[in-house]
């Protein structure tokens with residue numbers, strides 16, 4: 001394969017949580033003009049539909065199924081760009097959050113391929129929007145932490161010192177019990193509200209509210225799902241209750257009962 005006089009560009013693009021209306025205008029424009037789209041499993045067809053003229057290749061890895069190694073994906077990006085093509089590397093959510101973008105940018109830099117990064121709406125923000133709760137609140141949470149549940153059990157999810165933070169656990173997997181145990185051993189109160197949001201911003205979105213204690217007894221929701229833990233999840237406006245269902249006790253005496261639902 002011959003290299004073009006000028007290499008094409010690679011765009012590392014965030015696809016957002018799945019609703020095509022949550023794509024950025026820039027993401028939609030880059031998809032529409034791309035020659036090649038290399039996408040992960042979590043990117044739905046409705047988003048890929050924006051890539052009208054591109055060759056679309058699923059390079060995702062799901063549940064241990066490995067089509068391509070990370071190195072092969074990086075080699076594909078470099079190879080297509082060297083042919084002068086416009087390559088979109090499309091990742092769910094934001095490309096810089098649990099997306100191996102660091103390795104891919106290293107590979108592009110090493111190969112001298114120009115690239116840009118286009119942010120997307122990360123799953124944490126889609127989940128918070130779905131449940132209509134803030135991730136920060138001046139009364140109870142002044143920081144947010146994003147962690148991966150992928151390595152649980154055994155690995156510490158968070159330093160215990162992070163009190164007053166809303167915890168967001170990506171890739172909680174099936175071992176919610178281990179995650180709950182880890183969070184409790186980090187010093188979090190057993191009564192803290194927890195919410196699992198499955199397939200946020202997608203038509204089959206599901207929401208389950210509980211507490212850290214009761215997380216042990218919860219069956220995992222369909223993937224992809226994300227776990228949120230923190231005081232702010234119990235807050236709600238009184239007028240917003242009509243479509244909500246009881247899900248568990250509140251974390252503090254001041255907070256109203258935790259009620260969540262679709």
Ligand code: SAH
Nearest residue numbers: 017093094097122123170171199200224225
């Ligand atoms: N870059 C992505 C995260 C990729 S890691 C982002 O910024 O969102 C994959 C994990 O993201 C999933 O296991 C799940 O925890 C979360 N995730 C991605 N899309 C989701 C969605 N629509 N609803 C809930 N969780 C989602």
